[in-house]
Amino acid sequence: MTIDDDQLDRSFAALADPVRRAMIARLSRGPATVNELAEPFPITKQAVSRHIQVLETAGLITRTRDGQRRPCHLVPAALEALTSWIDEYRLETERRFRRMDALLTSVKEQEQ
Amino acid sequence: MSETTINIPAGTPFVEVTREFDATPAQLFRIMSDRDLVAQWLGPRDLDATVEEYDVRTGGRYRYIHRDESGEYAFRGVFHTVEPDKMVIQTFEWEGAPGEVCIEKMTLEPTEKGVRLHQQSVFPSVEARDQSVEYGMESGIHDSMARLAELLAKES
Numbered sequence: 547m548t549i550d551d552d553q554l555d556r557s558f559a560a561l562a563d564p565v566r567r568a569m570i571a572r573l574s575r576g577p578a579t580v581n582e583l584a585e586p587f588p589i590t591k592q593a594v595s596r597h598i599q600v601l602e603t604a605g606l607i608t609r610t611r612d613g614q615r616r617p618c619h620l621v622p623a624a625l626e627a628l629t630s631w632i633d634e635y636r637l638e639t640e641r642r643f644r645r646m647d648a649l650l651t652s653v654k655e656q657e658q
Numbered sequence: 659m660s661e662t663t664i665n666i667p668a669g670t671p672f673v674e675v676t677r678e679f680d681a682t683p684a685q686l687f688r689i690m691s692d693r694d695l696v697a698q699w700l701g702p703r704d705l706d707a708t709v710e711e712y713d714v715r716t717g718g719r720y721r722y723i724h725r726d727e728s729g730e731y732a733f734r735g736v737f738h739t740v741e742p743d744k745m746v747i748q749t750f751e752w753e754g755a756p757g758e759v760c761i762e763k764m765t766l767e768p769t770e771k772g773v774r775l776h777q778q779s780v781f782p783s784v785e786a787r788d789q790s791v792e793y794g795m796e797s798g799i800h801d802s803m804a805r806l807a808e809l810l811a812k813e814s
Contacts (some may be wrong), residue, residue: 640662643677645699649689650681657685 553605557628560604565589566597570620573607577617666791671781673791676774683743683766683773690714690746690764697722716740720748735759750779758786 560566569583584594598618601607605624609616665674679686689695691714700707700722709722714737721734735749743766750760760781767774781787 636662636664639664639675642699643662643679646686646689647679649695649698650679650685653685653689653695654681 554628556604557606557624560600560606561628563597563600566601569597569601569618570606570625573618573620577610577619579615579617583618666787669784671784671787673779673781673787675777675779678769678771678774680772683768686766686773686775687743691742713737714740714746752790755786758782760786760790 561570565587568586572578572583572586580591580594580598583598584591587594598607598609601618602609605621607618607620609618662675662677665672689699691712693709693712696712697707697709700709707722707724709720712720712722714720716737716739718737718740719734720737721732723733724731732753733750734753735751737746737748738761739745739747745766746762746764748762748764750762751758758781760779762777762779764775764777767776779787781790
């Protein structure tokens with residue numbers, strides 16, 4: 547999966563809000579309707595819908611139709627793309643250290 | 659497995675990395691100072707690294723070149739202070755951005771398990787640091803994409 551800059555911008559912007567992060571946390575436990583998502587917040591239903599739209603545009607959630615209900619679902623792959631982007635610097639450093647581990651093993655064998 | 663901790667505090671020109679190795683300080687120092695061994699682990703990629711010079715002693719110099727499909731990247735610096743098996747202070751400069759010199763201090767400390775490598779880098783500016791970190795991320799992403807592509811080619 548390629549992570550383009552626009553996607554990263556939209557995703558990080560979407561997560562730069564406590565209400566939307568709480569929604570993501572709620573959805574990580576399973577799908578939820580707009581009403582269920584709105585419940586913990588003292589904000590209008592309109593504002594909730596706007597937050598959901600931001601998350602949907604960022605590709606972090608999707609909405610399906612289930613009869614009259616339109617539950618929201620988390621897109622785990624989109625979140626993984628974000629964490630892997632954050633982790634890349636660490637991984638690159640870790641890769642170098644693993645090469646050093648392997649080299650140290652052969653250095654130790656030579657010494658014996 | 660040893661854990662790598664990396665500190666990149668926002669708004670500062672610092673990067674701090676700590677990692678423990680299952681080896682003696684002398685063994686770790688050896689792979690950090692033997693030119694042929696250095697060539698085998700020096701990042702950002704393990705392929706096509708040419709170590710021209712790697713003279714790890716106070717006043718010594720180093721220069722190495724990475725090559726990939728997008729071109730050549732040369733890095734150079736001097737070893738300001740070297741205390742074998744204990745500490746190295748060196749400069750680091752990518753020749754593509756001359757004058758943006760980073761100072762790195764590495765200490766090797768014996769632990770119960772082996773040896774702890776602690777590396778502190780000070781970049782000339784917050785911008786230079788962020789750019790360098792971002793480049794590390796990008797090359798990491800390219801690297802993993804390339805590996806993934808290789809893997810997929812094998813599987814199919």
